[in-house]
Amino acid sequence: MTCKLSLATLAEAAKTATIPAYERASLKAGIVHFGVGNFHRAHQAIYLDDLFNVGSDHDWAIIGAGVLPSDAAMRDKLAAQDFLTTVVEQDNNKTAARVTAPMIDILPVGEPDVMIAKLADPEIRIVSMTITEGGYFIDASGKFNPAHPAIAADGQNPAAPKTVFGLIVAGLKARKDKGIAPFTVMSCDNIPHNGVVTANAVVGTAKLSDPAFADWIKANVSFPNGMVDRITPATSQREIDFLKENFDIEDNWPVYCEEFKQWVLEDRFPMGRPALEKVGVTFVPDVTPYEHMKIRILNGGHAAIAYPAALMDIHFVHESMENDLIRAFLAKLENEEIIPIVPPVPDTSLADYFKLIERRFLNPKIADTIPRLAQDGSNRQPKFILPSTLDNLRQGRDVVGLALVSALWCRYFFGKSDSGKDIVFNDASAERLHEAAVKAKDDPAAFLAFDDIFGDVAKSELFRKRFAYALKTLWEKGTKETLQLYLDGKLAV
Structure with a gap:
């Protein structure tokens, strides 16, 4: 019998x-977390659940928060089940469910006074976030954009902010005014140097209304960098039904994920932190080598296979990896243009790491989808693909494969697969990308004109030539034959 x-x-x-x-x-809140989505509940919340299960650090429970309508919907769903979550971990050979309980509340969305009051609570010592790569208001160079309308609005009305960063600034200000030490701000998103990026966003937002306080934040608030990793697909009715049918549990929003997880953090928490090293978190002085490895090899790999798979009408990630052309394309790209420019990682073989990535991508139980990988490319390409392209160019190396990735992305945004099926976009910049992709069929440079995406990469004559030839080949011969030409070493001119 099913239990709710x-x-x-x-x-x-x-x-x-x-x-x-x-x-x-027995739990008491020590963390406010913005963005209570699937990844947070499969990753940070799992580590805390593990820690609480061994009887440690029960004063570090989570209070959720958010600023989007989707956050309000999540609050309603989780509140109806006492903020519990069922996490289904799926390895190639097993499936297991666990109920987690490290979250004790979610703050009401759209009530800044309530959020600021909680942020000012001295018991809150960490404010963390998973707000997606696109939530940081940054351009292709990684610079914070204070002119964004949402940020500008918070600058004009700092007492009633509507963005995560405006709320953090207001919370820090309230603490300072009360003589309470500042909390640590911890990003859990897949962004290079996510702590630095978050610091720039918080300081940049504060500067709009109070430059002196912005300087105080810069001098007094800690923003540790971190690398997070766990493949976590979106939840659909399919997953909800699977849980009912196989585990007799009715959960409004269960989370499915792979068994593998990893978290590497810089140990900079002036107000203290949970003893996460007891449950597998790696604390290091500098997370840079780990994040380079993960963001470029894993996230870059996801971004590389998304668009050829979409153009070939492949829906699931594991199915794309079962396709000989796509799997060989990824291996050649990684081994020739991505892995060689990833700096060494302590006690880690990059070749073995990539083998692990291949195995994870091949996991059929995860049922991760190509549409999920393909979404938000305007934010993901500048973080996961184009930095590798730029580093190769700066080192005088060729970029045939990485230019092909960009060309595949452009071809995808034309809006139809090779078979003529309509492609549904999920990207804040979809309209301008589609318009440019249509023009690029005859004028490839049209797609490279977005400085906020391509930046210095588009200034390279070699990249522009490689991109143009790859796009021309995609249009003339299709995705499959273009991939084969690349594998045969015949795509460059």
Whole structure:
């Protein structure tokens, strides 16, 4: 018999899933987290659940927060089940469910006074976030854009902010005014030097209304960099139904993820932190080597296979990796143009790391989708692909494969697959990208005109030539034959 998930039904859920070994009533909040989406609940929340399960650090529970309509919907769904989440971990050879309980509340969306008051609570010592790569208001060079309308609005009305960064600034200001030490701000998003990026956003937002306070934040608030990793697909009705049918648990928004997870953090937490090293988090002085490895090899790999797969009408990630052309394309790209420019990582073989990535991409149980990988390319390409392109160019290396990735992205934004099927875009810049991609069929330079995306890469004569030839080949011969030409070493001119 199916049980509807709640604190009252944990004993029933325990028949098919692992449940918390701690009493939820024993927890006290120490963290406010913005962006209570799937990745957060499969990653940061899991580590805390593991820590609480061993009887440690029960004063570091999570209070969720958000600023988007989707955050309000998530709050409603999770509140109805006492903020519990069922996480289904799926390896190639097993599937297991666990109920997690490290979150004790989610703040109401659209009530800045309530959020600021909680941020000013001295018990809150960390404010963390998973707000996606596009949530940081940065351009292709990684610079914060204070002119963005949402940020500018917070600068004009700092007492009633509507962005995450405006709220953080207001929370820090309230703490300073009360003589309370500032919390640590911790990004959990897949962005190079995410702590630095977050610091720039917070300081840049504060500068619009109070330059002196912006300087105080820069001098007194810690923003540790971190590398996070766990493949976590979106939840659909399919996943909700699977949980009911196989585990007899009714969860409004379960999370599915792979078994593998990794978290590397710089140990800069002046107000203290949970002892996450007890449950597998790696604390290091400098996270840069780890994030280079992960963002370029894994996230770059995802971005590379997304568009050829979409153009070939492939829906699932594991199916794309079962395609000989796409798998060989990824391997050649990684081994010739991505891995060689990734700096060494302590105690890590990059070749072995890529083999692990291939295995993870091939996991059929995750059912990760190509549309998910293909979404938000205007934010992901400048972070996951184009930095590798630029580094190759600066080192005098060729970029045949990486230019092909950019050409595939352009061809994708024309809006139809090779078979003529319509492509549904999920990108804040979809309209301008589609318009440019249509023009690029005859004038490839039209797609490279976006300085906020391509930056210095588009200034390279070699890149422009490689991109133009790859795009021309895609139009003349199609995706499959173009990939084969690349594999045969016949795509460059």
